[in-house]
Amino acid sequence: MQTLDQIAKVIRSKNAGPFCLTLDVLFDKLADYQRVLAAQIITPEKMADLYQQPVANVQVFNHERALAMKVSLVRWTPAGSLTDTDIYGAQQHVLLYKLPVP
């Protein structure tokens, strides 16, 4: 089975302010976008599970015009706090790579 990193054109993560992490998955073909959307692999429940957050802290947006999916969630620790590992939130996207896409 293919995984998300074989289909998406961009998979990235970044802070949206110091308390929020936002993940973008961008496609270059509408068919790919629709296929991943239909697979229902990026849902608030699944993302909450992957990033160990309560579902209430997770939002998922599907943006067909941008061929994009966005996941915004509360950071497990604020940017720059003592236990933070990634000030810009730039390496937190990796967990999305191996999501299986039927």
Next chain:
Amino acid sequence: MKPELKIFAASGQLGYGIPEDAFKRGVAAGPHVIGADLGSIDPGPYCLGSGNMVVGGEALRRDIRMVLEAHKSTGAPLLMGSAGTAGRRSQLDAVLEVVESVAKERGLKFRMAVIASDIPKELIESRMDRVKPCGVVPTLTKEELARATGVVAQMGVEPFQRAIDMGAEVIVAGRSCDTSMFAAIPRMRGYDAGLTMHMAKLIECASSCADPGGRDAAMGVIGDGYFTVESMDPKQRCTPVSVAAHSLYEQSDPFLLDEPGGTIDLRASKYEQVDDRRVRVTGSVWSPTPYHVKMEGARLTGYRFVAMCGIRDPRMIAELETVQTETRKVIERTFKDSIDPKDYSLIFRNYGKNAVLGPVEPDPTLVASHEIFVLIDVVGKTESIAKTVCGVAKQFFLHLRYPGILCTSGNVAHPFSPDVMPAGAVYEFNVYHLLPVDDPCELFPIEIRNVG
């Protein structure tokens, strides 16, 4: 029919070295406004908390020289915001010193507005009942506010507009919304607010909205009912997908972007390819909301010392966490009468295991790698505590015996001398709150200086 207005985004962040070719192309295109961002909250709480600069030296001087000369050659007003990363007064002053020194060196004359963004704590305290958390942040208390080393607020377009009305040709502002420098003039000339703000949001990161994205200068052109965006690097094309995708960059919500005094609503935005390299956008809407500014502040947490440790011995790698647990115990024992464990934090950051993803790492095992890196990270209430704990932690980590040990002369390879290094003061965000204001300019005093 309004004439087109060309807004030139010189750089995504001034002071990191503006790429020259694209910049020159933009200047030659005859912009009506030159805008540049000099800061961000992204580098974390240090700049905000300390008031120190992270950029500077020759890179900042060079970039400022480039934009001042572009202002001179085009006559376009030059708007610079978030001076010195966090926009605190000390950083604003440091940037002004560079601006004035470059002007002197080049014989440039201009009327300059300086807009400060520091918010007195007494003022915040007097409106405490109206302060709201911005997102998932605790409610601001008087005690927490008192701990902040300083508070700034992001100014909207209005203080820039007032400065232009006061005759400013060059504006250097403290903390600013990243849209303000690009949107202030088109909005005061009556261009559609939704389109103007959307354009500003796209070009504030320079050519990031192109494909491939870059850090080259970008041009936004606003007309009657539309705007276009273009990278000034001919190899970078803006496409409907690259522009729509950049609209959601760094935003928690891709369709509704909150700004002071309104929301940029992108739900009906249309993106069309105009020619090979430009995209035309229509349909973005501005929905006014009660005016509030976002405040940012940080407090001092302590002081950091670090030790860098490379490990190649598979036996040590296998017992890594045993050694770390033991090291921690030894430290607590050693200092039981002199240093309270509450006065420091000791973290072993195990690169090769889970130092990047932390608790969400799905595969926290070390076995796959023949070589790993451990960063001993100590933050103490005082520099002396941090240095002491880090030094002792390093020493025990280096020499503790573990089951199966063959090498009894040292467990780790330190790349540097000194092996225990000061990493400065440590801050954490403690103000990230919205403050309602009646007048968008009231918190941002404007000073006019005649330079040259």
